[in-house]
Amino acid sequence: MNNVCEEQIFSSVFKSNSKTIFNYIYYKYGNEEKAHDAVSEAFVKLWENCAKVAPEKAKSYLYTVANNLYLNVLKAEKVRLKYADKHSNTISHESPEFVLEEKQFQKKLDDALNALPENQRTTFLLNRIDGKKYAEIADMEGVSVKAIEKRMHLALKSLREKIDGI
Amino acid sequence: MQENYLAKWLNNELSGEELKTFKKSDEYATYMRILEASSKMEAPEFNVDQAFEKFKNATSTETPKVITLNPFKQFIRIAALILLMLSLSYIYLNTLDETYKTSLAERTEVSLPDNSEIVLNADSKISFSEKKWNQKRNVELEGEAFFKVAKGKKFTVSTADGVVSVLGTQFNVENREGFFEVTCYEGLVSVAYNNQDIKLPAGSSFMVIDGIVYEGNETVMSQPSWMNNESTFENIPLSYVFDELERQFDIVVKTKNVALDQRFTGSFSNTDLNLALESIRIPSQINYKLENDNVLFYAGNNP
Known part of the structure; x- marks a missing residue:
């Protein structure tokens, strides 16, 4: 029996999707607590309806539930993202000016991201941070790949314009 | 581009x-x-195991709601069912007729709602509707009973063979297999038998044995003899006498070489079996042998 009600299948669905659902809701609203709640809520709904949801549909079911949860209810807050020190071992070779300039750029990028419409920001971050393909994001949002390309294009354009001060 | x-x-x-x-x-x-x-950006930390715990708590906090609600619903359901059954059985029992029964060698007295009295002889049954008594005074009878009817509306006794109706009087009705007898002791009794309407004045009786009607028998008694623990017969086939003997003493009667259509006139005690057996033996000129609850009547010297 290939059923989401089976605990093994359910827990594997949980492991492979919960973090992305969390990020997805966080990118939209900038609220960690609500993002955690959305993960629980989506999986509770999936568990309750496990007999009715085929395993291959489970993923889009989860995103639909999570998305509908705060639709028109929650106001977007500031999204705060951390920047990993991926080059920490090389940092000593960089000049203090360079480090400062880098920090300033990150600040500009943060502001520009928060100024983006919620759907453009979500698409941009899912692609850049979570490495999601346009097709996957299109599935989550329930729109066409082309619409996601458009959002990505507009997101990049707006970010650059904001950063370059146009 | x-x-x-x-x-x-x-x-x-x-x-x-x-x-x-x-x-x-x-x-x-x-x-x-x-x-x-x-490319250096990172989303806030997310711990899959903690999220799974949170999910499990969310599902388990929802179950108690179900558990606490259900027993109450269940209770209401069962209570409603019991109430329904009680009221249904109350309605059913209320519409049921009152029934009184006597077994062999037993007699009972029944008071009707209007203070009329019925005495049931052995192995008899009456039933009547207590609720509808005021509209219709009707008693169903199987067997034999003596009636003292209080004055009032028409009082009817329905039997398999005929319907007896009166206004207020004392009378006896006996209806056994192949035997139907009504005796009036006071007032006037009307007997409907085979589409005939027979009026019985006090002191007279109406009798049907195996489809043959015997009318105009007189009695000087004020009540049937069985009321005084005696069974009386006047020109009755011996087989009905034996039937009555079986009913009064709860015994089994067997016969050998005895003519059962032989007529018997006389009476026997309903309390003393040996006396009753003698009362039958002497006028009929037959012998008997009693073993426990079995009596064998036979003609001649040896069974």
Whole structure:
């Protein structure tokens, strides 16, 4: 029996999707607590309806539930993202000016991201941070790949314009 | 440049020509920096195991609601069912007729709602509707009973063979297999038998044995003899006498070489079996042998 009600299948669905659902809701609203709640809520709904949801549909079911949860209810807050020190071992070779300039750029990028419409920001971050393909994001949002390309294009354009001060 | 070229660029879908043009543009440097900076971005921490715990708590906090609600619903359901059954059985029992029964060698007295009295002889049964008594005084009878009817509306006794109706009187009705007898002791009794209407004045009786009607028998008694623990017979086939003997003493009567259609006139005690047996033996000129609850009547000297 290939059923989401089976605990093994359910827990594997949980492991492979919960973090992305969390990020997805966080990118939209900038609220960690609500993002955690959305993960629980989506999986509770999936568990309750496990007999009715085929395993291959489970993923889009989860995103639909999570998305509908705060639709028109929650106001977007500031999204705060951390920047990993991926080059920490090389940092000593960089000049203090360079480090400062880098920090300033990150600040500009943060502001520009928060100024983006919620759907453009979500698409941009899912692609850049979570490495999601346009097709996957299109599935989550329930729109066409082309619409996601458009959002990505507009997101990049707006970010650059904001950063370059146009 | 094609539509959404920035998105295409990220996906390495630009043509060589397009890429060249794009790289020469003023904006290219900033786009590169955006890519570089965003590649270091991290989402807030997310612990899958903790999230799973949270999910499990969310599902378990919802179950108690179900558990606490259900027993109450269940209770209401059962209570409603019991109430329904009680009221249904109450209605059913109320419409049921009152029934009184006597077994062999037993006698009972029944008071009717209007203080009329019925005495049931052995192995008899009456039933009547207590609720509808005021509208219709009707008693169903199987067997034999003596009636003292209080004055009032028409009082009827329904039997398998005929219907007896009176206004207020004392009478006896006996209805056994092949035997139907009504005796009136006071007032006037009307007997409906085979579409005939027979009026019985006090002191007279109406009798049908095996379909033959015997009318105009007189009695000087004020009540049937069985009321005084005696069974009386006047020109009755011996088989009915034995039937009555079986009913009064709860015994089994067997016969050998005895003519059962032989007529018997006389009476026997309903309390003393040996006396009763003698009362039958002497006038009928037959012998008997009693063993426990079995009596064998036989003609001649040896059984």
